[in-house]
Amino acid sequence: MLDIETIRSEFPALGQNVNGKPLVYLDNAATTQMPVGVLEAVRNYKERFNGNPHRGSHYLSVKATMLLEEARTKVAKFINSPSTKEVVFTKNATEALNLVAYSYGLSSIQSGDEIVICISEHHSNLVPWQRVAGLKGATLRYLYLTEEYEIDLERAKQIINEKTAVLAIAVMSNALGTIYPIEKIVDYAHNQGAVVVIDGAQSVPHLKTDVQKLNADFFVFSGHKLFAPMGIGVLYGKESFLKDMPPFLMGGEMVEYVTEQETSFNELPHKFEAGTPNVEGAVGLGAAIDYLSEIGWEKITEHEKSLTKYALEKLSEVQYLKIIGSKNLEKRGPVISFTLEGCHPHDISTIVDMDGIALRAGHHCAQPLMNYLQLPSTSRVSFSLYNTKEEIDILVESLSKVRGWLGYES
């Protein structure tokens, strides 16, 4: 069991009042709060070791280099990457996906090829592929969902075929909370000769990640959804791909020799890290990984599952509320989307905000999914290891008043 009180005391942001009520932070799928360990690591770096890494031989530059590379080693271990050469720091998951689309996609995808993604992809794993398909004359195809909000595997077997050049898919949907049977789908794709790009932005904070077991060719995630600061993300790529891919951004650090007309590029992973990197972000990410490792996945998963189970039960009791997503606990993570009849999610969000509750309203950067489900938008709550059942009770109580505020009699 998690010691929730101790955990909550380690997150300063959770202790504040919002609109006169204790903050109930249920927007963790958007960004998580940071524990003191992360805040202190970032501050310590900035106060004592701030230097430009890989560029100087003075003390601070050397320290910054060491800390940046130490963070890379922690990330590699955290996702079970075989080597640190395969771990590229980016700004966030979006930039990592763009890197793969622009560098790998534009140089490898040919006219007539197909790119396959799931209808529930976040725009970050959709728009770059739309662009690549448009530029290269390839076709963007979709995996669709069953009525249980799961991928229709029978249809998927037809859509993923010998024409599929790239399969790009999230492990867990940010809009529905569904966890897809990713290893099966990766297998289909590999058997058809496709390259597999996995978006782990939502899954990494909740499930143990093993890029080798997943057999991901590329895997991306963001630090700020994993208790680290914003502005740091990760691209894992198999060396066999990364080594032949052209650089994404050009500039300092990513070069070897530069002459007036030509440049040779630095070795991996630095070939993909142009410009001064976000060392404090990487240090924060390293500290966040330490924090999670100390608690252990078993306890985190157990706690988040029990919160999800409780929330699904309690939300189902709210009149006029409809859950948009699987009710099967084994096939979903702690992200729950819902609608409340007659109430627009934006109004719901404003009303519960008055009770200190942070939830997300909108299309969750997944407009094609919303069109597919014929919903303009939904409300979404998403839990993290620091949330409690009491907070879910506060949510349910507040939600049951929403229709009243909007002029309904019940």
Next chain:
Amino acid sequence: MSLSSLYTELILEHSRNCENKRNLECATCTKRGYNPSCGDDITIELMMEEGKVIDAAFSGDGCAISQASTSMMIDLIKGRTSEEVQKLVQIFLGMIKKEIEKEEDLDLLEEAIAFQNISNMPARVKCAVLAWHTLIQAIEELNPQS
């Protein structure tokens, strides 16, 4: 800003019981407005004759604030000339930014004055101004010279 001063009876009435939410069969101008951050999506239809708004209506989905604001705007602009409409939109947008000082200017907005304090709720400003921005685009397309 409290919830009761946001979700007033007037605003709720306009947002839910909307006679302005319909299709205009003989619209001379149609403009869609979309708020990508929250998904409010409205289409404004105008029937213009000799530079005057003879009829106006809207369709689409959105939160109570966006729907009410659109409906009040439509009530306000019927029978007005393009120039009058443009002036009213400027007053409304100015009111939201707290740039209008004269009471008599605000009075011109009639019921739409209900959104005077929406700037105290920054997350909802976009909902309130969507229809007005869409309308000004429609008018500008009709009168490219002005």
